[in-house]
Amino acid sequence: MADTTIDLGACVKRLARASVLVVGDAMLDRYVYGEVERVSPEAPVPILTVTREVAMPGGAGNVVRNLTALDASAAFVSVVGDDQAGSDLTGLIGGQERVEPWLLVQGGRTTTLKTRYIAQGQHLIRADREQTIPLPEKLTERLIRIALDAVAATSITLLSDYRKGVLSDEVAAQIIAGAKSLGRRVIVDPKGRDYSRYRGADVVTPNRRELAEATGLSVDSESAIVAAAQVLLARYDFGAVLVTRAEDGMSLITADEVRHFPGEAKEVFDVSGAGDTVVATLAAALAVDVPLVDAARLANIAGGIVVGKVGTAVARPADLLAALSPVTGALRKVVTAANAAEAAERWRTRGYKVGFTNGCFDLLHPGHVHLLEQCRAMCDRLIVGINADASVARLKGPTRPAQGEAARAAVLASLASVDLVCLFEEDTPLELLKLIRPDLLIKGADYTRDTVVGAAEVESWGGSVALAELLPGHSTTATLARLRG
Known part of the structure; x- marks a missing residue:
């Protein structure tokens, strides 16, 4: 420039x-x-x-x-x-x-x-x-x-x-x-x-x-x-x-x-x-x-x-x-909700299937990587929504997150399976889903169709819901417990 x-x-x-x-x-x-x-x-x-x-x-x-x-x-x-x-x-x-x-x-x-x-x-x-x-x-x-x-x-x-x-x-x-x-x-x-x-x-x-x-x-x-x-x-x-x-x-x-x-x-x-x-x-x-x-x-x-x-x-x-920012590479994949929605629209007009998943993603572990790779295999482009710090604290307690939202977003963005990362402040990604309107909403198999937030909304505009298998033995809560002795 x-x-x-x-x-x-x-x-x-x-x-x-x-x-x-x-x-x-x-x-x-x-x-x-x-x-x-x-x-x-x-x-x-x-x-x-x-x-x-x-x-x-x-x-x-x-x-x-x-x-x-x-x-x-x-x-x-x-x-x-x-x-x-x-x-x-x-x-x-x-x-x-x-x-x-x-x-x-x-x-x-x-x-x-x-x-x-x-x-x-x-x-x-x-x-x-x-x-x-x-x-x-x-x-x-x-x-x-x-x-x-x-x-x-x-x-x-x-x-x-x-x-x-x-x-x-x-x-x-x-x-x-x-x-x-x-x-x-x-x-x-x-x-x-x-x-x-x-x-x-x-x-x-x-x-x-x-x-x-x-x-x-x-x-x-x-x-x-x-x-x-x-x-x-x-x-x-x-x-x-x-x-x-x-x-x-x-x-x-x-x-x-x-x-x-x-x-x-x-x-x-x-x-x-x-x-x-x-x-x-x-x-x-x-x-x-x-x-x-x-x-x-x-x-x-x-x-x-x-x-x-x-x-x-x-x-x-x-x-x-x-x-104007000197930031390059993976960090450019961390975007606002409005930018994520525009990217999703751009991808859809090119015939790509847009997928979405979400979570706190505190202390990224092999279970997360396995889930995200499955999500990406189900679609052409994957947007990942992550809870902002205040949202994680409300859901997980005052000691969480272990990593701040900027760090969590940066780590996720570095994964080849992730195309965009977007923060949301609410406890659920429902408003973000309504803005992005993904073709596919994906959650882990510990959910059911009826317990997936946004399932009805995604299906209302012609999208679908999928459940990905989990890799046993991995969770952020268990990892933090081991670290704390």
């Missing part, structure tokens, strides 16, 4: 103090997952047997989702229709912590809804419903008035333009002018050929294709990207152009300097929503006075994180800190 003059880890911890205004086009992203086992007799098309559906905010709503994932606060001004998608989107946005939503309702408008149908990790088709006409005059005036009030109450303004009608020339220009008059910086994630409506913005963040479309110039090399970005700087009085280049990283161009940041992703699974993550991270960092170059570096790291995940993902502070 490139050297930096400031502590980026400290910058990540400051993001929770960020307050960002987002104005733009809200959408609803719906994912329909299922299995395809036959072709329809009615037409040569696959039959998708639906197993589950997931809905989440899209467009500018995904920018807000990324901000809250970073623990930043957001005010969100947008427009939805008076339809079911609008109602669902309003509920999803309003259900997020640290969000002040101003979702105006326009009667008769169709809320943008993108529905993706996915089977065995393959994207079958996407169906869109949307309306992209400009807003009526009175609604436009109300939106501008609310947005300008929110500018004064936040640290930075972010315009997320998906060309669905919210950010017309008038809306964008007035918000930028209002923000500048109050000394607030403006970041724009742009669309279209004409960037004149964004004139005077502090930072614009086109991707490579959008840069070519806006300038009519080639962008097939770093030098060409710089030349095209310099045209935008001169033509529209922008403070900086940050060009996102997918897996190739980003380029930051200002009047005084050019910085190229290489791609951070070790493996690219899905670039969906990566631009939203980049602009959200950039805005949050600038809102807490991180210098532009370092804010761009953080945004580049965040973008590299999300393209390594499946679907419209987010980067969290723990993700950024892990990417």
Whole structure:
């Protein structure tokens, strides 16, 4: 990773103090997952047997989702229709912590809804419903008035333009002018050929294709990207152009300097929503006075994180800190619950069977190793949940655990049979199970199906429960008793 003059880890911890205004086009992203086992007799098309559906905010709503994932606060001004998608989107946005939503309702408008149908990790088709006409005059005036009030109450303004009608020339220009008059910086994630409506913005963040479309110039090399970005700087009085280049990283161009940041992703699974993550991270960092170059570096790291995940993902502070950490090898297998859930989803979309087991795993012994090897043999990827120290003490007594949670997690992570390790604070792993949704839940043969915590829940989403044989003569309690004489 490139050297930096400031502590980026400290910058990540400051993001929770960020307050960002987002104005733009809200959408609803719906994912329909299922299995395809036959072709329809009615037409040569696959039959998708639906197993589950997931809905989440899209467009500018995904920018807000990324901000809250970073623990930043957001005010969100947008427009939805008076339809079911609008109602669902309003509920999803309003259900997020640290969000002040101003979702105006326009009667008769169709809320943008993108529905993706996915089977065995393959994207079958996407169906869109949307309306992209400009807003009526009175609604436009109300939106501008609310947005300008929110500018004064936040640290930075972010315009997320998906060309669905919210950010017309008038809306964008007035918000930028209002923000500048109050000394607030403006970041724009742009669309279209004409960037004149964004004139005077502090930072614009086109991707490579959008840069070519806006300038009519080639962008097939770093030098060409710089030349095209310099045209935008001169033509529209922008403070900086940050060009996102997918897996190739980003380029930051200002009047005084050019910085190229290489791609951070070790493996690219899905670039969906990566631009939203980049602009959200950039805005949050600038809102807490991180210098532009370092804010761009953080945004580049965040973008590299999300393209390594499946679907419209987010980067969290723990993700950024892990990417900045010198920790390598087995310890990278110790993850948060949210990261474990995202990894499980990524593995499932690739057709892998995800298994889960749990325990205290205090003083790892041959019986544990035997159990974990059996668990791994039953699945393609194994996630191990371990009780945090406070949980072990409640279950085993005040003298336990013999080893702290960090040590127990590190030892487990060193085993080849274990793919991820995740701590949980509760006495049982039930909430963690609901988050990860494994295909297989495995416990030792000293349990029965009826006594396995989470068995009913796992079976409810189509998973199964298995019992692994135990290696006789090994237990942590007996080992500790022998050690104590």
